[in-house]
Amino acid sequence: MALAIERNQHTMLGHRQNFIGRSVSYNTAAWDYRGRTWAVERPADGEPARRCTVTCSVCGERLTYNVHSLAATRRRRVRRWIAAAVFLVATVPVFGLIALDPSSPVVLSIGYGGGSLTFVTSWGLALSAGQERGLVGHGSIWPGYAKHKLFVRNTEDGRWV
């Protein structure tokens, strides 16, 4: 399910509380975030992105983000899904190079290395497409546990995601 994006949306700038993941179960770790919330008003469709500066309530750092309109956010999400699909499709012929000459170390290196690289790139793009909120800056669109992370309130269940 895609993340719900709204024109006026409650957003939280979170500051990571633990450097090393807190153990949740035997093979799962969690990172806790604490921060302040504010209401983001996106520009109307067709208008350029707006810059928004927020001060972290934990460390006092001032962070600037580009806030995109709903239409621009959807386009960014679609472009990233398309790029993920292209890289995923490209994985097959790159791995297929191995069939040309399986005894050549150069072909094996290109096949396995290139195939792995295109697959991992596709995976990263798909994860970032799912994280696309139209609030761009400081690595906010990439999966992971950065020092500062943006969360939006999911209107369906009220969770911060």
Ligand SMILES: [Zn+2]
């Ligand atoms: Zn901070």
